[in-house]
Amino acid sequence: xxxxxxxxxxxxxxxxxxxxxxxxxxxxxxxxxxxxxxxxxxxxxxxxxxxxxxxxxxxxxxxxxxxxxxxxxxxxxxxxxxxxxxxxxxxxxxxxxxxxxxxxxxxxxxxxxxxxxxxxxxxxxxxxxxxxxxxxxxxxxxxxxxxxxxxxxxxxxxxxxxxxxxxxxxxxxxxxxxxxxxxxxxxxxxxxxxxxxxxxxxxxxxxxxxxxxxxxxxxxxxxxxxxxxxxxxxxxxxxxxxxxxxxxxxxxxxxxxxxxxxxxxxxxxxxxxxxxxxxxxxxxxxxxxxxxxxxxxxxxxxxxxxxxxxxxxxxxxxxxxxxxxxxxxxxxxxxxxxxxxxxxxxxxxxxxxxxxxxxxxxxxxxxxxxxxxxxxxxxxxxxxxxxxxxxxxxxxxxxxxxxxxxxxxxxxxxxxxxxxxxxxxxxxxxxxxxxxxxxxxxxxxxxxx
Ligand SMILES: Cc1cc2nc3c(=O)[nH]c(=O)nc-3n(C[C@H](O)[C@H](O)[C@H](O)COP(=O)(O)OP(=O)(O)OC[C@H]3O[C@@H](n4cnc5c(N)ncnc54)[C@H](O)[C@@H]3O)c2cc1C
Numbered sequence: 419x420x421x422x423x424x425x426x427x428x429x430x431x432x433x434x435x436x437x438x439x440x441x442x443x444x445x446x447x448x449x450x451x452x453x454x455x456x457x458x459x460x461x462x463x464x465x466x467x468x469x470x471x472x473x474x475x476x477x478x479x480x481x482x483x484x485x486x487x488x489x490x491x492x493x494x495x496x497x498x499x500x501x502x503x504x505x506x507x508x509x510x511x512x513x514x515x516x517x518x519x520x521x522x523x524x525x526x527x528x529x530x531x532x533x534x535x536x537x538x539x540x541x542x543x544x545x546x547x548x549x550x551x552x553x554x555x556x557x558x559x560x561x562x563x564x565x566x567x568x569x570x571x572x573x574x575x576x577x578x579x580x581x582x583x584x585x586x587x588x589x590x591x592x593x594x595x596x597x598x599x600x601x602x603x604x605x606x607x608x609x610x611x612x613x614x615x616x617x618x619x620x621x622x623x624x625x626x627x628x629x630x631x632x633x634x635x636x637x638x639x640x641x642x643x644x645x646x647x648x649x650x651x652x653x654x655x656x657x658x659x660x661x662x663x664x665x666x667x668x669x670x671x672x673x674x675x676x677x678x679x680x681x682x683x684x685x686x687x688x689x690x691x692x693x694x695x696x697x698x699x700x701x702x703x704x705x706x707x708x709x710x711x712x713x714x715x716x717x718x719x720x721x722x723x724x725x726x727x728x729x730x731x732x733x734x735x736x737x738x739x740x741x742x743x744x745x746x747x748x749x750x751x752x753x754x755x756x757x758x759x760x761x762x763x764x765x766x767x768x769x770x771x772x773x774x775x776x777x778x779x780x781x782x783x784x785x786x787x788x789x790x791x792x793x794x795x796x797x798x799x800x801x802x803x804x805x806x807x808x809x810x811x812x813x814x815x816x817x818x819x820x821x822x823x824x825x826x827x828x829x830x831x832x833x834x835x836x837x838x839x840x841x842x843x844x845x846x847x848x849x850x851x852x853x854x855x856x857x858x859x860x861x862x863x864x865x866x867x
Contacts, residue, residue, distance in 0.1 A: 426456050428582035428841055429566055431546045431779070433461035435468065435529055436586035436813035436830055439487040441536045442497045443834035444841075453842060458578075459536075460568050462545035466533035468526040471610045472634060474641050479525050480633070480665070480705065481673075481827050482518040487532060490675060491831040497535070502528045544568035544576055546587075550782045551806070552579060561786060561806045582841055585779070586813035589771025589825070594629065594735055596747075597767055602740040608634045608768035615645075623763035624649050627747065629735065631655030633663070635768035636704040636712060642766070643715065643727055652728040652760070653712075654749065659731055660712065663703035672696050673823045675832035681821040682796055693822060700822055701770070733758075738765075773815045773825065780810070794819060797840040798833065811837050 430437040437459050448454060467473075488495035495501070499520070503509040506527075512520070520528075533540070546568045554562040563579045570576065591607035593600075606614045608630070615621065626649050628639045639653045671677060672692075681689055712729070719725050730749065736757070737748040744761040751758075777792060786806040793801050798820075800810040813833065817824045 423565070423577040423579055425563065425579040426458055426581070428455065428457045428584060429578060429580035430457070430459035430584045430586060431566070432585065432587040433459040433466065433533065433540045433542070434586060434588050434814075435487060435827060436588075436834070437584060438466075438529060438533050438536065439830040439834040440584060440586070440813070440837060441539055442488055442495065442532065443491070443831075443838045445536075446492060446495065447835075447838050447842070451842075455841070457539070459540040460544050460546050460566065460578075461540055461542050464543045464571070466530045466542075468529045469522075469609070470526075471613050472608060472637070473523055473526055473612060474637055475523070477522045477637055478517075479519045479522060480663070483520050483525070484518070485673075485828050486528065486831070487834075488831050491835050497532050499525075499528050502531050505531070541568070541576070544570045546779060548782050549583065549779050551786055551808075554579075559805045561808055564783075564808045564810070580808070582809045582811070584811045584813060584837060584841075585776045585815070587775050587779075588814055589773050590775050591767075592770045592772045593767050594769055596735045596738045597629075600738055600740065602745065604740065604745050604763065605738070605765045605767065608638055608766055609771075611638055611641075611766055611768075621764070622646070622648070625744065625760075625762045626651045626764045626766070627745075627760065627762045628653050628766045628768055629655075630768035630770070631657045631660060631704075631731075632702050632768065632770065633704050633708070634770075635766075636660060636708050638766050638768055640708070640711060640715070650726045650728070652730055652762075654730045654733050654735065654747075656734060656752065657702060657731060658753075660709045660729075661698065661703050662706040662709055664699050669696065669699060672699065672821065673826065673828040675823070675829045678820050678823065678829060678833075679796075682819055689819075693818070696822055700826070773817070776812060776815055797836050799840060809840075811840065813837070 430440060483499040486499040488497050503512050546566055548567045550565040551561040552563050552565045556562055563581050564583055566578050566580055568576045591609050626642050628635050642651045681692060732752040733749045734752055735747055736750050739746040744763050745765050746761050749758045786803050788801050794812055794816050798811045800812055814825050823829045
């Protein structure tokens with residue numbers, strides 16, 4: 419072990435929007451409270467980019483710019499979207515756009531601009547591979563700090579100690595069972611979509627499939643149709659139709675940061691029911707404008723009498739067999755039961771993300787983690803055994819306990835403040851244990867109820 423490894427008050431793993439918001443909250447807390455914590459972030463990408471594989475030219479944000487990294491917490495922050503526009507000399511022009519929903523390209527530029535202010539706080543190009551317990555200089559069993567091991571692009575191992583960790587590593591590609599273990603360059607997850615095209619400039623696929631029925635699948639489908647004029651593109655989905663995402667105002671209240679308390683304090687069964695009820699705000703749904711564009715495009719095909727592109731709904735993918743001729747997919751109609759065989763030159767799998775990568779990272783902590791599984795308290799602190807004095811916080815992996823906003827941008831500004839306060843021990847850790855406080859929170863209904 420490297421004895422000269424640095425020790426930090428906290429290390430953030432991943433430097434996506436969640437941990438960038440935390441960096442700002444730390445800086446603003448330090449300025450207002452005169453605190454000075456030693457902290458840094460470790461990010462596997464060589465520089466900041468927000469879902470670079472899906473930065474499509476004509477994709478817009480699905481959230482108001484006012485839910486940027488700071489505004490709901492501190493509207494006077496120097497890191498707001500409006501401050502960014504002002505710094506870039508585009509504030510007046512943006513106003514003339516008359517929109518709350520900037521393009522994803524612009525929001526990525528905003529996030530990169532903020533991240534740039536914290537360049538000296540982030541070790542880019544290092545992937546955290548494991549986290550180990552460390553007793554420090556103590557002689558008892560207490561784990562006072564954690565050893566964070568990361569690997570850079572040249573394969574060199576780096577080690578740092580942290581008394582607190584904030585893990586914000588986002589999602590990892592999730593693929594249907596038939597695609598698991600397939601290692602064929604012609605099968606690409608949507609998270610790498612633009613990178614794949616950039617790495618293969620001569621690509622001219624004629625038969626393309628997009629798998630999935632959500633926003634990313636629909637966006638990639640239309641992008642491929644526009645990009646490859648000679649290709650025929652099929653959208654293959656399990657659902658019976660493309661369904662619209664519900665972003666109407668009453669429903670949207672579930673993304674208010676204040677709703678987090680409400681859902682967190684519900685009994686487990688009721689919380690699960692609420693998560694199910696509102697899944698159509700975020701999963702397997704598409705912006706209604708895009709649905710209408712797709713419908714229009716398919717309708718015009720019928721007018722022309724030439725059905726080049728297809729939408730294959732209610733289909734399961736039973737088998738995937740790569741061969742020299744292409745990627746053969748065996749589809750089963752979920753309603754009628756019939757089977758179809760199609761061969762594609764390129765398959766884009768846009769079936770979402772899983773958010774359990776932190777569990778693999780933390781596996782070396784073994785018995786320090788409770789036997790009954792991973793769980794966090796209201797302030798996002800992972801439950802560990804008492805002998806673990808080092809604290810671990812999770813950002814973006816707490817949907818089951820903290821609600822559907824947890825993986826999105828809506829709560830980042832407030833959540834980062836809650837974690838900063840917990841890091842400074844200014845929270846009320848006993849709140850979870852006080853029954854009447856629990857009851858009061860569960861009864862604090864949102865405006866519309
Ligand atoms: C295409 C797309 C569009 C979206 N649009 C919206 C939207 O309009 N509105 C909205 O609210 N939400 C949107 N989302 C949801 C999205 O999850 C959030 O916007 C946001 O990215 C969450 O930030 P994060 O920091 O938690 O995770 P991420 O943005 O995923 O960042 C995690 C970071 O951790 C790094 N990392 C992962 N593993 C390691 C490791 N082992 N070591 C070091 N670094 C690691 C990753 O490289 C990444 O930079 C969108 C998601 C996608 C995929």
